[in-house]
Amino acid sequence: MSVTIQQEKCIGCGTCTTACPFGAIEANEGKAAINAVNCTACGACVRSCPEEAIVQKDANNVQREKVDAGMYKGVWVYLEQFEGNLRRVGLELLAPGRNLADELGEELAAVIIGHNVESLASKAIASGADRVYLVDDKEYATYNNDNYTLALTQMINEHKPNVLLLGATNDGRELGPRIASKMGTGLCADCTNLGIDPETKLVAWTRPAFGGNIMATIFCPDQRPQMGTVRGKVFKPAEPDETRTGEIVRACPEVSRTAIRTKLIEILKIGDNACNIEEAEIIVGCGRGIGKRENLKLAEELAQALGGVVGASRPIVDSEWISSLQQVGQTGKTVSPKIYIACGISGAIQHLAGMSSADIIIAINKDPDAPIFKIADYGIVGDVLEFLPILTDEVRKLKAN
Incomplete structure (x- = not known):
């Protein structure tokens, strides 16, 4: 998509210069001129021009007409x-x-x-x-x-x-x-x-x-x-x-x-139910506070005891500790479980965008000022590595009874 100014129609009124949010239109000898470096072809100038002197064209250089x-x-x-x-x-x-x-x-x-x-x-x-x-x-x-x-x-x-x-x-x-x-x-x-x-x-x-x-x-x-x-x-x-x-x-x-330019050869199903975090009703989410890959086992044991799955923030996925299929957040998956347990997750806005609609949010973090506590229904200030085994044992006891 590109934007073109028809110079024979332009009266140099400056309306398009004001309308452009990217500063991509400049005055040139009393006429408007496009600065191609800044132009995003958003079309704001097209709609503002009182003389209809600015047109949008597609990749084939065909003028884009406004539909009825x-x-x-x-x-x-x-x-x-x-x-x-x-x-x-x-x-x-x-x-x-x-x-x-x-x-x-x-x-x-x-x-x-x-x-x-x-x-x-x-x-x-x-x-x-x-x-x-x-x-x-x-x-x-x-x-x-x-x-x-x-x-x-x-x-x-x-x-x-x-x-x-x-x-x-x-x-x-x-x-x-x-x-x-x-x-x-x-x-x-x-x-x-x-x-x-x-x-x-x-x-x-x-x-x-x-x-x-x-x-x-x-x-x-x-x-x-x-x-x-x-x-x-x-x-x-x-x-x-x-x-x-x-x-x-x-x-x-x-x-x-x-x-049809492609042909289906075979469908390969990867992952298991643990990767289907979008449908899970209970998610144990892990962040940097989990410390190291080996400590993910603590979250997995809690998730198993609760009948849930393990999710993760982006740093855990970027460190290749867990599959990207289990990433929660703006660049991962949006989830809405009944219970979301945030383990060592600070609460960056990108992560909150993926899980803030959970019915109940439980946050575990050593930092009492962590942003995650602002949206949590229940908050535990403490070491997640010490708390997770205790919580898992209590869940198992309750289920046993």
């Missing part, structure tokens, strides 16, 4: 499925999707792609969807970025949804940007909150920025659909209502075999 937003209606949620089961994150997204649709006065639709997945449509309707767009064909039996992207793009071009939500999973983070690129629209990644701006009726996408030190709210005013990926465990799924009814639309997108 009135033609786009409805909120879509892409529901991932694997081996015939819906992933939890999709059901979670139906809850905020329902809120967005109600505020906009529009319809909420779910999109399911796969093979032998028709039974999943009723689950989507029970969880809040008014309509389900169902692509059920053996060609979509396993996820492939090429055919899933083309299928969704065709459906978007045909039905023109206003909003599209995807989970910030491995598949969603791959699929979302490709669809956005083909549609010529924007994508806000890893959102933690969603809302509707009361004045513009645009989706307000909120996400951490600058290493999690601030929360940025982002809008997509000119292009459609408005797209974003949302982390799992940020929203709680709605209670299913089996009495709800909805429409199932069977879609048959035409995807040429020549467009």
Whole structure:
């Protein structure tokens, strides 16, 4: 994407210079000029220019036109499925999707792609969807970025949804940007909150920025659909209502075999239940205060006694003491267990972003001023290496009785 100033239209009013948040527009002989080093092609200058002298162009040097937003209606949620089961994150997204649709006065639709997945449509309707767009064909039996992207793009071009939500999973983070690129629209990644701006009726996408030190709210005013990926465990799924009814639309997108550039050879499942921390109800999180790799055994024993799993902050993962699949935080996984026990974790904002929605947080740290205590429901000031064996023994005694 690039920004170009049509000099014959520019009147040198300076409006774009003021509007540019990056200082990328300079005055040159009474006309505006782009400083390519600073320009991010955000489009703020395009929207501000009273003479429409500034245009955006895509990678093929084709001018990017503003779409007719009135033609786009409805909120879509892409529901991932694997081996015939819906992933939890999709059901979670139906809850905020329902809120967005109600505020906009529009319809909420779910999109399911796969093979032998028709039974999943009723689950989507029970969880809040008014309509389900169902692509059920053996060609979509396993996820492939090429055919899933083309299928969704065709459906978007045909039905023109206003909003599209995807989970910030491995598949969603791959699929979302490709669809956005083909549609010529924007994508806000890893959102933690969603809302509707009361004045513009645009989706307000909120996400951490600058290493999690601030929360940025982002809008997509000119292009459609408005797209974003949302982390799992940020929203709680709605209670299913089996009495709800909805429409199932069977879609048959035409995807040429020549467009599929990859072939599935084999699916390898790595890790075990201990790595599935996103679904765990009890997590024992370990930070630098655990001291050394060998001390992780203390956390593992407590997790086993509680029927939970072990998680970790980024320094533990970076030290290669534990798998990255067990990292909790902004650059790891977002979890929302019933109990989160923070062992030797100071409470950096990047880590808190991944676990602060836990029902109960128990913090163990030698530093009484550690930030983790500010969000903890229960705090123990002490040496985690001394406390963990005691806690594990007490849990075992209680279970024995």
